[in-house]
Each structure stands twice: as C-alpha cells, then as structure tokens.
Amino acid sequence: MSGFDDDFIHTIDEDDNVQVIEELSEEEVAVTTNKKRKVSKKAAKKNATKEDMDNSFTFNIEGGGAYKNNTMDWDFATTREKLKAETLVPRTNIDDIIAKKLKEKKQLKNGKKRKAIEADETQEVEAVNGEGANISDNDEDLAVDGFGGGVVEDEEESENDSQDDSEAESSESESEEENQGDQNDESDDEANGEDDEEVNQFEIERKKAYFAPDSDQPEMLYESFSAMNLSRPIQKGLASVGFVAPTAIQCKTIPVALLGKDICGGAVTGSGKTAAFVVPILERLLYRPRQTATTRVLILCPTRELAVQVHSVAVKLASFTDIQFCLCVGGLSVKGQELELKQKPDVVVATPGRLIDHVRNSPSFTLESCEILVMDEADRMLEDGFADELGEIVKSCPKSRQTMLFSATMTDNVDQLIRMSLQRPVRLMIDPSNQAAAKLTQEFVRIRAHKEADRPAVLLALCKKTFKRKCIVFFRSKAAAHQMKIVFGLCGLSAAELHGNLSQEQRLEALEKFRDGEVDYLLATDLASRGLDIKGIEVVINFNMPQQFAQYLHRVGRTARAGRNGRSVTLIGEADRKLLKMAVKSSNKQQVKHRVVPAELISKYKAKLEAITEEVKDVMKQEKEDKVIRQTEMELKKSENLLQHANEIYSRPARTWFQSDKDKKKSKDVGMQAYKSMFKK
Numbered sequence: 001m002s003g004f005d006d007d008f009i010h011t012i013d014e015d016d017n018v019q020v021i022e023e024l025s026e027e028e029v030a031v032t033t034n035k036k037r038k039v040s041k042k043a044a045k046k047n048a049t050k051e052d053m054d055n056s057f058t059f060n061i062e063g064g065g066a067y068k069n070n071t072m073d074w075d076f077a078t079t080r081e082k083l084k085a086e087t088l089v090p091r092t093n094i095d096d097i098i099a100k101k102l103k104e105k106k107q108l109k110n111g112k113k114r115k116a117i118e119a120d121e122t123q124e125v126e127a128v129n130g131e132g133a134n135i136s137d138n139d140e141d142l143a144v145d146g147f148g149g150g151v152v153e154d155e156e157e158s159e160n161d162s163q164d165d166s167e168a169e170s171s172e173s174e175s176e177e178e179n180q181g182d183q184n185d186e187s188d189d190e191a192n193g194e195d196d197e198e199v200n201q202f203e204i205e206r207k208k209a210y211f212a213p214d215s216d217q218p219e220m221l222y223e224s225f226s227a228m229n230l231s232r233p234i235q236k237g238l239a240s241v242g243f244v245a246p247t248a249i250q251c252k253t254i255p256v257a258l259l260g261k262d263i264c265g266g267a268v269t270g271s272g273k274t275a276a277f278v279v280p281i282l283e284r285l286l287y288r289p290r291q292t293a294t295t296r297v298l299i300l301c302p303t304r305e306l307a308v309q310v311h312s313v314a315v316k317l318a319s320f321t322d323i324q325f326c327l328c329v330g331g332l333s334v335k336g337q338e339l340e341l342k343q344k345p346d347v348v349v350a351t352p353g354r355l356i357d358h359v360r361n362s363p364s365f366t367l368e369s370c371e372i373l374v375m376d377e378a379d380r381m382l383e384d385g386f387a388d389e390l391g392e393i394v395k396s397c398p399k400s401r402q403t404m405l406f407s408a409t410m411t412d413n414v415d416q417l418i419r420m421s422l423q424r425p426v427r428l429m430i431d432p433s434n435q436a437a438a439k440l441t442q443e444f445v446r447i448r449a450h451k452e453a454d455r456p457a458v459l460l461a462l463c464k465k466t467f468k469r470k471c472i473v474f475f476r477s478k479a480a481a482h483q484m485k486i487v488f489g490l491c492g493l494s495a496a497e498l499h500g501n502l503s504q505e506q507r508l509e510a511l512e513k514f515r516d517g518e519v520d521y522l523l524a525t526d527l528a529s530r531g532l533d534i535k536g537i538e539v540v541i542n543f544n545m546p547q548q549f550a551q552y553l554h555r556v557g558r559t560a561r562a563g564r565n566g567r568s569v570t571l572i573g574e575a576d577r578k579l580l581k582m583a584v585k586s587s588n589k590q591q592v593k594h595r596v597v598p599a600e601l602i603s604k605y606k607a608k609l610e611a612i613t614e615e616v617k618d619v620m621k622q623e624k625e626d627k628v629i630r631q632t633e634m635e636l637k638k639s640e641n642l643l644q645h646a647n648e649i650y651s652r653p654a655r656t657w658f659q660s661d662k663d664k665k666k667s668k669d670v671g672m673q674a675y676k677s678m679f680k681k
C-alpha cells in the first residue's frame with residue numbers, strides 16, 4: 001500500500017520490531033516449543049480479565065497442527081443484554097404456545113385415560129354382574145402417545161442403532177439413471193469446450209495483470225504464533241483463546257497483511273480466516289498514534305450474527321491491548337451506537353446498511369480516516385443485493401486504505417473486484433476453490449420428483465431416528481423454518497429457529513440456546529449459512545439444496561470446522577443433479593455417500609405429520625392472535641413515548657439514506673431476486 005502519512009498506523013516493514021523475528025534463533029523457538037505449556041481454559045479466562053501486562057507470562061505453546069487446543073466459545077451475552085434493555089413489549093414466545101398445546105394434548109389424553117379406566121371399572125362391575133364385554137386397545141391413546149415420547153418412542157430408540165450403518169451406502173451405488181444424466185451434462189460441456197478455452201486464456205491474462213505476482217505470496221510455515229514476531233499483548237490474546245499454532249491461511253495472511261498490502265484471501269470453511277485478518281489489524285493498531293482517537297479500521301460482515309461473532313472474536317483477541325471496538329449492526333439501538341461512535345473507537349465492526357446510516361446521519365462519524373477495510377464473506381457482499389451499499393461505503397473510505405477480502409468461496413473475478421478499487425491485491429488462496437472441509441462426510445438423500453411432498457417426513461425420520469443433537473437444518477424460507485419449528489415442538493424435538501422474521505434478541509437467543517445445548521436443533525434460513533462458528537455442530541441437514549454450489553459449501557461448512565469431523569445430509573431433488581455432481585467432483589469419493597431412508601419409515605412419519613396438521617394450525621392461529629395483541633401494545637407504548645418526548649423527537653433532523661425510497665426498494669428487490677435465483681428450478 002502506498003500513501004502512508006505520519007498519522008497512519010504502521011505496517012511491519014516500517015516498524016523496528018521486524019528485527020525481533022530475525023534475532024530469535026531457531027534454538028530459542030525450539031526450546032519454547034518443547035515446553036508445551038498448557039494453559040487451561042480457566043487460566044486463560046483469568047488472564048483475559050487482567051488489564052495489565054504480566055511480565056512473567058509464558059506463552060501456551062504446543063507444536064504441530066493449529067487446532068490442537070480446545071478453543072473458547074464466542075459469546076453474544078453483552079449484545080443480548082443491551083437488546084433486552086431495549087425491548088418495549090415482551091415478545092410472543094412460540095415455545096410457550098407449543099408447550100400449552102402439548103399440555104392441552106396431555107390433559108386430553110389423561111381425561112381419555114380416566115374415562116377409559118372409569119369405563120373399564122364399569123365394565124368390570126358389569127362383568128362381575130354377568131354382563132361382560134371384551135376390553136380392547138384404545139387406538140386413539142396410542143396415536144397420541146406416539147408424538148410426545150412414551151412406548152412408541154422407546155421402540156424407535158432401539159431400532160435406531162441397527163439402522164444407522166445400513167442406511168449409508170457409498171456413492172458408487174447411485175443409480176444408472178443418475179449416471180446417464182451426468183453423461184449428458186458432460187457432452188454439453190464438450191460442445192462448449194473451444195469457446196471456453198479462449199475465454200479462459202483472456203481471463204488468465206487479466207488476472208495476471210490485476211493481482212500482485214505470485215512471488216508476493218510468502219511460503220513461510222510457522223510452528224507457532226510466537227514465531228511470527230507478533231507483539232506480546234497479541235500473543236497473550238491468542239493464548240487466552242487457546243490459539244497456539246497458526247492455521248495455513250493465518251500463516252499466509254498475517255505477514256502480508258502486516259505489510260499493508262491488499263489481499264484476496266480464500267480458504268475452506270472453518271479454517272481460521274477471522275483471526276487471519278484480526279491479528280494483523282490488532283498488531284498494526286498497537287503502533288497507532290494515540291494523541292487523538294480515530295476510527296482506523298472497518299470490518300464489514302453480511303449478517304448481524306456474523307458481525308456480533310467477529311466483534312466478539314476481535315474483542316477477545318485484543319484483551320491485553322487498549323484497542324477500542326464498536327459494533328454497528330441493525331437491530332441494536334442507533335442511539336447507543338451513535339454515542340459509542342462519538343468516542344472514535346479504533347475498530348468498527350458493522351453490517352453495511354447500519355454503517356451507511358451512521359455515515360449519513362451520525363454527526364461527527366466519518367470513514368475519512370479509515371486505514372483498513374475488511375470484508376468478511378466478501379463474495380456475498382460483492383453480489384448484486386449489496387453492490388450499491390458497498391459502493392457507497394468504498395466511496396466514503398480514503399483511496400489509500402488497505403483492503404482485505406475473505407471468504408471460503410472467494411472470487412477472483414476481476415469484474416467484481418474492480419468495484420472495491422483494490423490496489424494490486426495479493427491472492428492468498430489456500431485450498432482449491434469450491435471445496436468442502438477435509439473432514440466433512442457429505443450424504444445425499446434422493447427425493448424423486450413425485451415424492452417432493454415427502455421432504456418433511458424424511459426430515460422428521462432423520463431427526464427422530466439418527467441425528468439427535470447438535471444438528472442445524474437449513475430451509476429456503478422463513479415460513480418453512482418456522483412451521484418446522486412448530487412441528488418439531490409438537491413432536492417432542494427441542495429446536496430453536498433462526499431467520500429474519502425474529503427480533504435481533506430472539507435471533508441471538510436462538511444461537512445461544514443451540515450453542516449451549518439447551519436445544520438440539522437449529523432450524524435456520526441462509527441467514528445462518530455463512531461464517532457462524534458454533535462449536536460441536538455434528539450434522540448439517542439441507543432440507544433443500546440451494547442452487548449455488550458456493551451457498552451449499554457455506555451451509556455444510558457449519559460443521560467439520562477447525563479440523564474436526566462433521567457430516568452433512570442433503571435432501572436432493574431431481575433438479576439438483578448438477579450440484580450433486582459438483583459435490584462428488586470436488587470431494588474425496590469416500591466422503592460422498594448415498595443415504596437411504598426406508599420407505600416404511602417415511603410413511604410412518606407422513607402419517608404422524610398428517611395427524612398433527614390441526615394442532616400446527618392451532619398453534620399458528622394462537623401465535624397470530626398474540627402477535628396482534630403485542631402489536632397493539634407496541635403502538636400504545638410508542639404513542640405514549642411520542643406524547644412524552646414530542647419536542648425532542650420532532651426537533652431531530654430526519655434520517656437520510658443515500659438512495660431514494662424507490663432506489664432502495666429496487667436494490668432490495670435485486671438482492672431478493674439474486675437470493676431466489678439460488679433456488680430456481
């Protein structure tokens with residue numbers, strides 16, 4: 001990067017500290033490495049709370065792979081607390097409505113049982129009196145039992161173990177029909193071959209001219225963070241969260257980022273990209289001039305949850321520094337954020353919309369002094385829906401800034417990147433593009449065209465029989481995720497939902513409940529598909545396949561993170577064959593499997609679903625009614641507020657936006673279309 005003036009934070013090549021790397025001999029590194037000191041979670045926490053530097057501190061060093069330690073969970077507690085304080089009227093709680101429905105059901109069942117016992121007693125009395133009748137099984141009781149647990153459930157448990165292994169077969173067993181389809185696709189590909197070659201050559205030349213030469217990519221591999229010449233407070237921060245050795249993307253990125261270069265970084269999901277950009281930012285900020293507070297770093301994320309997570313990671317890693325952060329995302333109080341921004345925090349972590357709102361409407365907040373701009377999930381942000389907002393943000397930052405873009409499906413499409421006005425970016429791609437995490441097993445359940453309606457029953461069968469905890473299920477729409485939440489609740493499966501129809505507090509609460517194991521399932525839309533890092537997710541189920549392979553990779557990337565094992569199960573329709581082919585192509589063959597859910601099991605759960613249709617409707621009706629009441633209460637509270645603070649409210653200048661309402665709607669529609677096109681058949 002060129003154009004650093006005196007006020008800019010220093011890159012490592014301008015910094016005397018570079019000597020330290022060279023002076024640290026190999027033996028010294030080896031000695032420290034061999035110590036293998038383990039800092040327990042508890043001790044790390046304790047360290048994190050200490051404000052001052054501890055001179056006797058020794059780093060937590062463990063040689064070998066990056067993921068040896070148990071790293072800490074990121075927490076949303078602070079953000080949730082803030083939100084709780086802002087809630088005007090308590091929200092409708094769907095769990096309460098479902099619980100009420102289940103209670104009613106139980107009461108009904110008990111009532112029936114009592115009646116049956118009374119009837120039996122009468123019959124017995126009658127039998128004694130010589131007018132006997134046979135006592136038959138009460139079918140209705142059994143049906144009711146089947147949903148909440150009890151006898152039928154126990155039976156299922158025992159069936160389960162034997163079925164697990166037999167259900168999974170290798171992909172080689174896929175039918176002839178599928179193979180035929182693949183061959184057709186291939187012959188199409190060949191026909192286009194020559195044209196493609198020319199285009200490819202042109203693209204290769206363009207990329208060559210656009211990106212920095214490959215020689216700018218360091219080939220250094222570091223055994224530990226302490227070998228990276230990072231400052232002591234940063235190393236302490238890393239040790240406190242259990243990071244000992246850098247991952248591949250961290251090895252490559254940190255040195256280049258410290259030089260202030262623009263970066264396009266790509267590495268599979270769960271490979272540590274967050275710390276790859278946070279660490280060099282913190283390191284550089286340690287050397288910032290401190291006379292006047294200035295916001296120097298902006299980190300953009302496509303979703304609020306991801307921004308909350310990145311903020312939490314950054315704050316934890318910076319525990320031993322004086323670096324200040326501010327989280328600016330929609331759904332949190334604008335006023336609170338305005339006050340924080342006034343203090344000129346060093347780093348702002350934001351979602352684009354809310355950030356633009358502040359740039360335009362928060363007095364004294366500007367991006368004029370932004371020296372580093374990071375875009376996490378950059379390929380998503382470069383998509384149509386975000387393009388206008390991004391253009392507005394880039395325009396507000398100085399040209400001389402450093403820009404870093406990261407994603408597991410990072411694009412090196414020059415046309416898209418030009419929008420970001422990068423300066424000879426260094427391409428740091430660790431894994432071949434479009435690849436899933438190494439330890440992910442991908443399973444596919446075939447849904448034939450005339451069986452599309454079976455999807456809910458298949459899902460229920462999978463969750464009831466096989467995947468009983470730490471499972472995230474992706475749906476195409478908010479309505480589908482919500483409806484399934486009710487179905488799961490009525491079927492005795494504990495689930496939380498996560499989608500855009502919930503309040504921000506509910507969204508974070510859902511994530512926390514799932515993370516803490518209070519619920520076994522997270523039923524989500526693509527809101528949760530990118531970036532979220534929840535430890536221990538064992539399975540990702542795709543109720544439907546998204547049309548874009550990249551989106552699929554992000555979804556399944558919620559498991560098998562940080563070198564762990566994981567499994568994905570995708571219900572794959574006839575129209576998704578191409579994507580199945582891509583998954584097979586981009587993975588180790590042994591890791592792609594065909595799962596069969598037995599037809600009788602599907603029939604059983606179809607019947608169960610049919611039997612609870614009315615109950616689902618009831619819950620939805622009750623929920624709607626509660627919503628109306630809450631809405632009215634909200635309006636009332638708002639009017640009261642307005643009356644009480646009318647002068648203040650009306651004297652505020654109206655908030656402005658960079659687009660007209662019409663333009664705003666148009667770009668929202670474009671985004672929505674782009675999203676929907678992912679599912680187009």
Ligand SMILES: Nc1ncnc2c1ncn2[C@@H]1O[C@H](COP(=O)(O)OP(=O)(O)OP(=O)(O)O)[C@@H](O)[C@H]1O
Binds near residue numbers: 250
């Ligand atoms: N050096 C390290 N040592 C140990 N664990 C690490 C290290 N770096 C990151 N991790 C852990 O790896 C996990 C994945 O990291 P992160 O969320 O940054 O991945 P990502 O590459 O950004 O994934 P995604 O593409 O899904 O956004 C996290 O749980 C994080 O705590």
